[in-house]
Ligand SMILES: Nc1nc2c(ncn2[C@@H]2O[C@H](COP(=O)(O)OP(=O)(O)OP(=O)(O)O)[C@@H](O)[C@H]2O)c(=O)[nH]1
C-alpha cells in the first residue's frame with residue numbers, strides 16, 4: 014500500500030495540449046455513448062402522491078398515451094400504502110422500463126400524522142437497496158433494477174384555497190430525497206381567474222415553508238430558455254382523460270361536459286402539454302441524473318457517516334477506507350473485550366454470591382444440627398434422671414412392701430396365739 018502511494022506521487026500531472034495531424038476517430042465517442050444507452054434501454058420511476066380519486070391513474074394513462082389498467086382504491090384503509098408496477102414501453106427503437114408507484118389511502122385517515130411516513134420509508138428503501146448493491150464486492154449495478162424514484166408528482170386538490178397542511182408537511186419531508194413537481198389535479202374544476210390566484214397562493218406557501226421543489230435546469234443553453242419559462246408556470250394545472258373526441262380528422266383526449274369540452278392537449282385549456290414536455294421530452298435525463306448525483310448522494314453520505322466512515326479525521330487529514338475499517342475493527346474488538354470482561358466479572362460475582370449463600374446455609378444447618386444434638390442430650394439426661402428416680406422409687410416401694418409384709422405376718426401370728 015505504502016509503495017503504491019510513493020509511485021503515485023511520482024506521476025507528473027502536468028497536461029500538455031497537442032494537435033492531431035489527422036482524423037483519429039474518437040470524435041465518435043458521443044455516438045458510441047448514445048448507441049450503448051439505446052442498447053441498454055432506460056429506466057424511469059415516477060411516484061404519484063395524492064388523495065384517493067384525484068386522477069393519478071388517469072393522468073399516467075394520459076401522459077404515456079396508454080392504459081396501465083389500474084383499479085380504484087378504497088377510501089377506508091387504516092394507513093397509507095405504496096403500490097408499484099413496472100412496465101416495458103417502446104417508442105421507435107428506445108426501450109423504457111417505467112415504474113409507476115402510487116400512494117393508496119393517502120389523506121384518508123382521521124389522524125394524518127403518519128401519512129407521509131410510508132412515502133419517506135419507500136423512497137429510503139429504494140436508496141438503501143441501491144447502496145447495498147454498491148457496497149457488495151461483486152456488484153451488478155448495470156443489470157440490477159434501479160428502483161430509485163426519479164420524480165414525485167404531488168397532486169394538489171383543486172380547492173382554489175391553497176395547500177393543506179398534509180401537503181406542506183409531506184413535501185417538506187421529501188424535498189431532500191426526491192425531485193418534487195407539484196401539479197394541480199383536475200384543473201378543469203377551477204376557473205381561469207381562480208387558477209392564477211391559486212397558483213400564486215401555492216407558490217407563496219411553498220416558499221414561506223421553505224419547500225424546495227424541482228427546478229427545470231437552466232444551465233444547458235439548448236433548453237435554458239424553455240425551462241426558465243416553464244419554471245414560472247409551476248405548479249402545472251393538469252387535466253387527464255381516458256376518453257377521446259373527434260377534432261377535425263383527429264381523435265383527441267378530452268373531457269366532455271354539458272356546457273363544452275376540455276381538450277387535454279389544448280394549451281389554452283390546461284397545462285398538460287407543458288407537463289409532458291418538461292417531464293418526458295426535455296428533462297427526463299436531468300431528473301435521473303439529479304436523483305443519482307444529488308438525492309442519492311446525500312442519502313449515501315448520511316448512511317456512510319452513520320456507519321462510522323469519514324473522509325477526514327478530527328485534524329482535517331484525509332482518512333482512507335482501510336484506516337477507518339481498521340479503526341472500526343479495533344474499536345469493535347475493544348468493545349468485545351470489554352463486554353467479555355464484564356460478563357466474566359458478572360460470572361465471578363455471581364459465583365461469589367452463590368458461594369456465600371451456600372456457606373450461610375451450611376452454617377445454619379450446623380447450628381440446627383448442634384441445637385438438635387443439645388436438645389437430644391438434654392432429653393436423654395432428663396429421661397435418665399426420671400429412670401433413676403423411678404428405680405429409686407421402685408426400690409423404696411419394694412423395701413416398703415417387704416417391710417409391710419413382714420409386719421403383717423407378725424400381727425397375724427400374735428392374734429392366733431391369743432385364741
Ligand atoms: N374533472 C376531472 N376528473 C378527472 C380528471 N382526471 C380523472 N378524473 C376522474 O376522477 C376519477 C378518479 O380518477 P382516477 O384516475 O382513478 O384517480 P386516482 O387518483 O388514480 O384514484 P385512486 O387510485 O383510487 O386513488 C375518475 O372518475 C376520473 O374520470 C380530471 O382531470 N378532471
Ligand SMILES: [Mg+2]
Pocket residue numbers: 069070071083084085086115
Ligand atoms: Mg389510481
